[in-house]
Amino acid sequence: MSPKPPAAGTTAVSDTSGSAAPQAKRPRPKKTRSEGQWAKGYREPLNPVERFKRDDAPLNVRDRITDLYAELGHSSIDANDLRGRFRWMGLYTQRTAGYDGTFTGDDNADLLESKYFMMRVRADGQKLDLDRMRTIAGISKDFARDTLDITNRQNFQYHWIEVESVPEIWRRLGEVGMQTTSACGDCPRGMLGSPLAGLAVDEVLDASPALDEIVRRYIGDPEFANLPRKYKTAVSGLQDLPHEINDIAFVGVHHPEHGPGLDLWVGGGLSTVPHFAQRLGAWVPLDEVPDVWEAVTKLFRDYGYRRLRSKNRLKFLVKDWGPEKVREVLETEYLHRELIDGPAPAPLTKVRDHVGVQKLKNGLNAVGGAPVSGRISGTQLAELADAVELAGGTEVRTTPYQKLVALNIPDDKVDQLVADLERIGLPTDPTPWRRSIMTCTGLEYCKLAFVETRRRAISLLPELEERMADLNSQLDVPVTVHLNGCPNSCARIQTADIGFKGQLIEQPDGTKAEGFQVHLGGSLGEDLGFGRKVRQHKVLSSELGDYIERVVRNFIAQRAEGERFAQ
Ligand code: SF4
Numbered sequence: 001m002s003p004k005p006p007a008a009g010t011t012a013v014s015d016t017s018g019s020a021a022p023q024a025k026r027p028r029p030k031k032t033r034s035e036g037q038w039a040k041g042y043r044e045p046l047n048p049v050e051r052f053k054r055d056d057a058p059l060n061v062r063d064r065i066t067d068l069y070a071e072l073g074h075s076s077i078d079a080n081d082l083r084g085r086f087r088w089m090g091l092y093t094q095r096t097a098g099y100d101g102t103f104t105g106d107d108n109a110d111l112l113e114s115k116y117f118m119m120r121v122r123a124d125g126q127k128l129d130l131d132r133m134r135t136i137a138g139i140s141k142d143f144a145r146d147t148l149d150i151t152n153r154q155n156f157q158y159h160w161i162e163v164e165s166v167p168e169i170w171r172r173l174g175e176v177g178m179q180t181t182s183a184c185g186d187c188p189r190g191m192l193g194s195p196l197a198g199l200a201v202d203e204v205l206d207a208s209p210a211l212d213e214i215v216r217r218y219i220g221d222p223e224f225a226n227l228p229r230k231y232k233t234a235v236s237g238l239q240d241l242p243h244e245i246n247d248i249a250f251v252g253v254h255h256p257e258h259g260p261g262l263d264l265w266v267g268g269g270l271s272t273v274p275h276f277a278q279r280l281g282a283w284v285p286l287d288e289v290p291d292v293w294e295a296v297t298k299l300f301r302d303y304g305y306r307r308l309r310s311k312n313r314l315k316f317l318v319k320d321w322g323p324e325k326v327r328e329v330l331e332t333e334y335l336h337r338e339l340i341d342g343p344a345p346a347p348l349t350k351v352r353d354h355v356g357v358q359k360l361k362n363g364l365n366a367v368g369g370a371p372v373s374g375r376i377s378g379t380q381l382a383e384l385a386d387a388v389e390l391a392g393g394t395e396v397r398t399t400p401y402q403k404l405v406a407l408n409i410p411d412d413k414v415d416q417l418v419a420d421l422e423r424i425g426l427p428t429d430p431t432p433w434r435r436s437i438m439t440c441t442g443l444e445y446c447k448l449a450f451v452e453t454r455r456r457a458i459s460l461l462p463e464l465e466e467r468m469a470d471l472n473s474q475l476d477v478p479v480t481v482h483l484n485g486c487p488n489s490c491a492r493i494q495t496a497d498i499g500f501k502g503q504l505i506e507q508p509d510g511t512k513a514e515g516f517q518v519h520l521g522g523s524l525g526e527d528l529g530f531g532r533k534v535r536q537h538k539v540l541s542s543e544l545g546d547y548i549e550r551v552v553r554n555f556i557a558q559r560a561e562g563e564r565f566a567q
Contacts, residue, residue, distance in 0.1 A: 090180030125193015140378025204252030267318025283342020369426025
């Protein structure tokens with residue numbers, strides 16, 4: 001009789017008696033797969049993006065755009081520059097017009113690109129004086145078919161830009177101290193700052209000097225332009241930013257011994273795998289914020305995962321390490337000193353989009369207006385500059401809720417400016433729906449989109465206003481409605497009361513129609529939490545009005561007194 005083969009998981013060996021006996025397999029040392037972390041010596045690129053970043057520093061594309069591509073035209077652009085390094089200069093290829101519904105995912109996104117670009121201009125929380133406003137408006141009218149959107153990161157976005165125009169656009173922006181450098185790509189993108197920095201009556205401190213210094217020191221420095229993935233920053237002495245969803249955030253807080261300073265948060269981000277930023281429990285004095293920003297950014301650059309594009313935001317490293325280890329590595333390897341322990345800031349109780357009129361600490365006023373989901377035009381911005389000048393103001397800032405706020409308006413000019421903003425299409429007392437709708441770019445221009453978002457919001461708004469006009473007085477808490485065109489979360493759907501994620505929905509006859517997966521009950525601040533994905537709730541674009549009305553009427557009918565939507 002032939003001997004039986006060893007059972008799976010055992011190995012037949014001879015013992016001293018000579019008889020065969022099964023023995024447990026010795027565990028092999030676990031192979032650790034390289035995540036491409038530079039700090040661990042993995043410098044060999046593990047994907048095509050890492051490769052092109054290594055082959056030529058992304059910011060080098062600036063010179064090629066001015067000296068080569070703008071001269072020779074679109075057909076001369078190298079593919080890795082066109083779909084890769086151009087982003088580091090704020091340029092994305094724009095979706096071709098004439099969408100036919102056959103798009104099935106970003107694997108065929110390149111087929112959809114036109115010869116035009118979307119261009120993003122960094123705001124970095126800066127004030128826009130009259131020159132800046134008129135320059136941005138002029139570029140829109142001269143080179144971008146009068147398009148101009150305010151993004152949910154306070155930036156401006158143009159469309160229809162041709163490569164031949166880019167050097168002149170950069171020249172004009174440069175004259176007023178603005179830039180598109182690192183506005184996209186794996187680098188520190190446009191940073192959030194409080195729209196009322198230095199002016200709000202209740203801010204802990206004016207954090208804008210720290211934000212300005214971060215931009216001055218690090219934007220355009222190649223040392224900080226090859227991070228594992230995009231990197232989002234928020235710095236504010238006032239609780240008016242969505243700081244919980246940034247890679248790094250500094251939030252104003254009073255320390256019982258040291259006074260006003262900023263609380264450090266790291267590892268937030270939405271997209272397909274959302275994470276809220278975590279506090280490191282560290283209080284940072286204002287003048288040390290740029291150094292601490294540099295240290296955290298270098299930690300991300302060196303330890304961040306560079307293998308999978310879907311797993312390389314800072315949030316994944318923070319999740320794996322935990323805040324204690326992040327702080328320890330930050331202190332020992334980068335800062336070479338300990339950070340000061342500090343208290344948590346009080347959570348935000350209400351979204352502050354700065355729409356309407358509010359008093360500033362200098363006795364003047366801020367007057368905020370609401371475009372629909374950030375859509376304005378060069379013409380409107382030029383008119384706004386004229387209106388602000390007429391009202392004795394000199395500056396405007398954008399908000400991360402896609403709004404605009406005019407600063408330092410004297411009491412006796414407020415009514416006039418309010419009337420002018422209404423005329424321009426930026427009402428200061430909008431309906432709850434106009435105020436709360438936010439969208440991403442969507443199918444109109446974005447190659448990754450499945451559905452219309454901004455254009456859909458513009459047509460949806462009058463419908464919502466009419467359907468629910470009777471509810472305006474009962475809606476004492478805002479119900480936010482955010483629309484994304486794809487699973488990326490450029491419009492922050494997971495933190496909206498009602499979030500819509502664009503997708504194509506199969507119809508009974510087998511055809512596909514534009515629609516949305518619903519997420520309900522997301523919130524920032526004191527009700528912090530991601531919206532629940534309600535599996536059965538898939539809504540066709542054509543049914544959005546019905547669906548929103550139904551949800552809101554149910555909420556109003558069933559809520560307890562004072563209850564907010566996310567509770
Ligand atoms: Fe484009 Fe998707 Fe972002 Fe919308 S969420 S702008 S569709 S990538």
